[in-house]
Amino acid sequence: MKNHLLSLLFAAPTLFIGTLSYASPTATEIYISIKKGRFSPSEIEIPAETKVKLTIENFDDTPEEFESYDLNREVLINPGSKASFYIGPLSAGNYKFEGEFSPETAQGIVRVK
Amino acid sequence: MPHAIKRLFCIGLLSFTPLIHAAEYLSGPADYIYSPIVEEGEREIDTKFGTQSPRNGDTTRQSGASIGFGYGVNSWWFTEIYGKAIWDGNTSQFDAVEWENKFQLTETGKYPVDIGFLIELERPQNRNEGYEAKYGFLLQSEWKKWQANLNLLMQGHYTGTENQGTYFGYQGQLKYRLQPEFEVGAQIYSWLGQVNSWNTDQQQQSSVGPAIFGKTKLGRKEAIKYNVAYLWGTTAASPRNTIRMQAEYEF
Numbered sequence: 001m002k003n004h005l006l007s008l009l010f011a012a013p014t015l016f017i018g019t020l021s022y023a024s025p026t027a028t029e030i031y032i033s034i035k036k037g038r039f040s041p042s043e044i045e046i047p048a049e050t051k052v053k054l055t056i057e058n059f060d061d062t063p064e065e066f067e068s069y070d071l072n073r074e075v076l077i078n079p080g081s082k083a084s085f086y087i088g089p090l091s092a093g094n095y096k097f098e099g100e101f102s103p104e105t106a107q108g109i110v111r112v113k
Numbered sequence: 114m115p116h117a118i119k120r121l122f123c124i125g126l127l128s129f130t131p132l133i134h135a136a137e138y139l140s141g142p143a144d145y146i147y148s149p150i151v152e153e154g155e156r157e158i159d160t161k162f163g164t165q166s167p168r169n170g171d172t173t174r175q176s177g178a179s180i181g182f183g184y185g186v187n188s189w190w191f192t193e194i195y196g197k198a199i200w201d202g203n204t205s206q207f208d209a210v211e212w213e214n215k216f217q218l219t220e221t222g223k224y225p226v227d228i229g230f231l232i233e234l235e236r237p238q239n240r241n242e243g244y245e246a247k248y249g250f251l252l253q254s255e256w257k258k259w260q261a262n263l264n265l266l267m268q269g270h271y272t273g274t275e276n277q278g279t280y281f282g283y284q285g286q287l288k289y290r291l292q293p294e295f296e297v298g299a300q301i302y303s304w305l306g307q308v309n310s311w312n313t314d315q316q317q318q319s320s321v322g323p324a325i326f327g328k329t330k331l332g333r334k335e336a337i338k339y340n341v342a343y344l345w346g347t348t349a350a351s352p353r354n355t356i357r358m359q360a361e362y363e364f
Contacts, residue, residue, distance in 0.1 A: 027223075051222070063154065065334070069293045072255060073221065076153040076188075083188070086222030091257060100334055 027086060029053040034064050034077065037102035045111045049089040057082035064106065068097035071110065088112075142352075143177040143197070144302055145340070145359050146286045147264050149229025149251035151217040155185040156364055157338075159193065163357035168346060173202040175352075179211070191215040197235075211235040215251070227253045231266070243273025262286040267308065278307040282318075288326060296326040300342045318351045320344035336363045 030052055033040050037060065046052045058064050058077040066075045066083075071090075077083045087095075090112045099106025142163025164176040176199065183193030195211040213233045221227060229251035236244055249266035262285065269279035282305055288298035303319040306312030324342035331337060337360060344355040 053223075065154075069290075072260070072290065074152050075221070076155075076185075078153075085220060088222075103333070 027051045027053045029055060032056045032108070034058040034060055034099065034106065036060065037064075037099065037105040039097075039099065039106055039108040042108040043111065044108070045113060046088070046090070048092045048112050051086055051088045053084055053086050055082055055084040063101065065100040066097060067100040068095060068110075070095035071097060073097075074100075141177050142175060142355055142357060143179055143359075144284075144357065146262055146284050146300055147215065147229075147231055147251050148262060149215070149217055149219075149227050149253050150221060151185055151187075151189055151191045151215060151229070153185045153188045155183070155191070157183045157193075158362045158364075159183055159195070159359070160361070161357070161359045163355060165352035165355040168349065168351065168353045175199070175201050177208070181211070181213075183213070189217045191217075207238050209235045209237045209245070222255075225254060229253075231264070237270075237273075239275075241273055241275045243270050243275075245270050258290045260286075260288045260290060262288075268304075278310075281305050281308050286324070288324075294327045294329055298324050298326065300324045300344065302344065312350070315349045317348050319347045320351050320355050321347055322355075334364060337361070338363060 028046065028050065030044055030046070032044070032054060034056065039056075054066075056066055056075070056077050058079055058081060061079045063079055064077050066073065066077060068074075071087050073085060073087065075083050075085050087110070090110075092112050095110040095112065097108045097110065142165045143161040144163065145161055159181045160179070162176070162178045164174045166172075166174050177197065178199075179195045179197040181193050181195035183191060185191045191214070193213040195213065197208040197211060199206060199208045211233060212235075213231070216230045216232075218228045218230055219226075231247065231249055231251055233247040234244065235246070245268065247266055247268040249264060252263045252265075254261050264284040266282050266284065267279055268282065270277075282303050283301075284303070285301045286298060288296055290296050299322065301319065301321040303317065305317045322342055322344035324340055326338075326340040328336055328338045339358065339360045341358040342356075344357065346352045346354065
């Protein structure tokens with residue numbers, strides 16, 4: 001038991017180094033802009049079971065938060081700046097997202113096929 | 114890369130303080146599962162409560178609660194200040210002030226495991242306990258609607274006259290993301306003994322049980338998040354049972 005748990009203790013930094021050096025295949029990158037409280041494009045299509053990098057640039061002068069329960073992501077994008085994060089691998093289906101600060105207009109969907 | 118250097122600088126600065134350790138290990142009734150994910154700009158009022166029943170035949174429950182304010186300073190650093198209180202059947206007292214710092218070390222979702230680092234400094238009201246530090250790696254992975262967490266933690270006191278030693282423990286959580294308002298899962302909290310002197314299996318403190326989670330939006334950028342767990346002690350040194358809950362008001 002003790003040896004097993006000691007292994008666990010040493011596993012964390014090893015995992016950390018291993019994760020950082022993990023040579024992931026280059027993820028497809030999709031660019032989305034925010035202008036006047038709307039995502040553009042508001043509908044994107046990605047292949048199933050594939051990791052994708054989303055880069056979102058906010059051209060408005062107010063912050064926006066990309067929020068999606070379906071995608072399990074909440075990311076703040078400050079005015080005039082951009083933020084990147086990864087989604088997937090996902091099963092085929094539709095995954096909604098919205099801008100938390102302007103949910104009436106900032107709506108979007110990721111279609112996974 | 115500059116961000117990585119800043120993160121390492123902050124971690125190094127905070128890590129410098131608890132160079133000498135000595136501590137009682139304590140799996141508090143109001144403990145919770147840390148996540149490595151940081152949300153920039155998030156502000157929250159965080160309340161926690163827990164109560165546990167001792168195993169030694171004493172029917173007096175031991176309880177603890179905390180209230181804190183947390184803020185996501187940027188995309189990789191979240192900081193929070195807490196006040197903590199404890200009570201049993203007869204007495205209650207202010208217990209400690211705690212400063213929690215969480216650093217997200219990897220980009221969200223980039224690798225199979227998201228990794229963070231926790232440094233938590235506590236000033237107990239009982240000055241014989243000196244200061245307490247808790248630190249360790251926070252790991253999170255997701256697969257479809259499942260999310261798993263494993264945190265490997267060290268905890269110790271320093272500059273005090275009580276509770277010598279540095280302890281090692283872990284927390285784990287498995288969650289199924291059913292719907293925003295209601296998710297189900299399980300949690301485990303375990304302290305295994307001093308780093309240089311492991312406890313026997315029955316001397317270790319370990320509690321495991323089901324948990325529920327959820328988040329309800331109150332308005333634009335306002336939400337209540339909660340999680341509740343009922344935990345059974347699995348060793349002779351563990352509390353017989355623990356009920357713990359956390360509610361956060363995000364704004």
